[in-house]
Each structure stands twice: as C-alpha cells, then as structure tokens.
Amino acid sequence: MNQTPITCVIVDDEPLGRAAVREGLKHDSRFQILFECEGGEQAIRCLQKQAADVVFLDIHMPEVDGFEVLEALGDQAPLAVMVTAYDQHALTAFDYFALDYLLKPVDPERFQRSLDKVVRRVEEKRRNGEDPAQGNFMKHLRADGAGGDRLLFKCVDTLLLLEPEQLQWIEAAGNYLKLHSGNQTYLIRETMTGMTERLHGIGFGRVHRSFLVNLKFLREIHPGGAGSEAYVALQDGTKLPLGRTYRDELIRQFEPGN
Numbered sequence: 164m165n166q167t168p169i170t171c172v173i174v175d176d177e178p179l180g181r182a183a184v185r186e187g188l189k190h191d192s193r194f195q196i197l198f199e200c201e202g203g204e205q206a207i208r209c210l211q212k213q214a215a216d217v218v219f220l221d222i223h224m225p226e227v228d229g230f231e232v233l234e235a236l237g238d239q240a241p242l243a244v245m246v247t248a249y250d251q252h253a254l255t256a257f258d259y260f261a262l263d264y265l266l267k268p269v270d271p272e273r274f275q276r277s278l279d280k281v282v283r284r285v286e287e288k289r290r291n292g293e294d295p296a297q298g299n300f301m302k303h304l305r306a307d308g309a310g311g312d313r314l315l316f317k318c319v320d321t322l323l324l325l326e327p328e329q330l331q332w333i334e335a336a337g338n339y340l341k342l343h344s345g346n347q348t349y350l351i352r353e354t355m356t357g358m359t360e361r362l363h364g365i366g367f368g369r370v371h372r373s374f375l376v377n378l379k380f381l382r383e384i385h386p387g388g389a390g391s392e393a394y395v396a397l398q399d400g401t402k403l404p405l406g407r408t409y410r411d412e413l414i415r416q417f418e419p420g421n
Contacts, residue, residue, distance in 0.1 A: 246267060
C-alpha cells in the first residue's frame, strides 16, 4: 500500500538555492513539493493557508529571515530543515527546534540523510498523532505553562518575553516596531498589521496607522473637531495621535454592552 507523500515547501530568495533542494527531492517518491517561496513573507502567507509536513528554509533572506518565518507561524510551523551558507546560526536553529541544519552547497549524501531523518520524524508524528519534538520556541515556552500568557518578541539580539500588561503601546518605525514597556523601548522587525492581528482580542486597539495601544493604559480620548486635534492620552501622560479611521471603533469599545 502506498504511503501518503510527505508534503514539503522550499523557501529561499535565491533561485539556485531553490533549484538545489528541488533537484534533491525530485527523485524521492516519499516527498511531494507543494510550493516554492522566494522570501519569508510569502512563506508565512502560503503556510498559513496550506499546512505542510516540512519546510526547507533558508535563513538569510531580505525583509523576513528564516527564524522570523518560524516565529510568525507559531504552532502552525512545520518541521524545519534549515539550508544556509552560514554555519554560525546552527545553535539558534536548534533553539527553534529545527530538525536539521544543512550548509550550502549541500552534499547529496548529506541531503539524503536529512531526508531520511524527516521521514522518520513524520512517520512518528503520524503514528502518535503528534510530534513530540515539533514546534518552535514559542510552543516550547507554552508547554506545561512555561510561557504562561507571556508574549514572545524577537529583538535585534535577544528574545523578549513580556506579560500583556507590561506592554503599553507600540509605534511603527519604518520597517520596525518600537515596543514601549515602562521606561524601556525595544526594537523589533514586524509589521504593524501583523502585530495588530497578533494582539487582537487581548485588550489592544489601533488608534492610528502608526500606533497600537494597550487599552488598560488609556486614560482619555479626545475625538477632535472644530479645529482641535484628535488624540489619546495614556495614564503616564503620553499623547498619541488618533486617526479618524480608528476613532469610532475605539470609542465603540468603551460603550455600555461592549
């Protein structure tokens, strides 16, 4: 009886990198390539729409790197085989529970051993209905309450854990976001749209295209009008602009019955 193929995705911003992995998979009937992605953002969108068993993932990519892909996918992340030209990220890869770490150009025999490892892990997952070693760092933190309700953010050189009530407001800064927590400011690489979706339903609200606030810290709403500016004031006195697009929805959240 034929076994269900192992579905896989190839993610690399370089055509030659994708071609090398594709060539290695072409003659192995155990694997089925679902799609190929030219960058991290595309990979996140595609894998959120269609699950896969394994992703062959480059690390160094413009805009969104391989680790940020795994972080963004959270529990949706498939098994990951990192394929990169750099050996200094090996320890970080295994912190993200990567199944394997391959250096370019990948030796065919080494690639075959990696495929065999993927097969063993996927078969184990299918037998048990779960994958005991699968999941990224975020999933590991939640195991047995290790992470609790804390939020994980990848800063420039560290992973930051914050309770939702420790995060007061978020500001867009070009391709980055600034997280404001007490007297501390942290810089992370994430879009405001992605952050808004991530914090939806846990007490955060958009007040402007460039600002997202923890509603617990909101003290005043100034709707504006008749020449006066629209803004919100936080408990510590911080004033942030209030966009017309977000004003009515913000006010509605505080009306009786909501």
